[in-house]
Amino acid sequence: MKKAWFTRNGRIFKPLSLYGWLITAAALIYVGFSVLRILRLSLKLNQTLVEIAFQVTITAVVYILIAYFTQERNSN
Numbered sequence: 001m002k003k004a005w006f007t008r009n010g011r012i013f014k015p016l017s018l019y020g021w022l023i024t025a026a027a028l029i030y031v032g033f034s035v036l037r038i039l040r041l042s043l044k045l046n047q048t049l050v051e052i053a054f055q056v057t058i059t060a061v062v063y064i065l066i067a068y069f070t071q072e073r074n075s076n
Contacts, residue, residue: 005019035055
């Protein structure tokens with residue numbers, strides 16, 4: 001059996017393995033750099049907020065999909 005990368009605790013996915021921690025760190029770094037890039041390039045507040053929300057949402061969806069498919073499963 002493959003080792004799980006994440007475990008689910010309620011609605012939160014907690015990293016279990018090195019791969020899980022690397023994915024979590026990469027997602028946080030990507031969001032951080034994306035927000036900084038958007039803040040530097042955008043002139044209108046409304047446009048800035050929409051772009052930041054879009055980047056955070058897309059990153060969260062990808063992170064959740066990866067965590068869901070690599071989570072620790074209980075065998076019943």
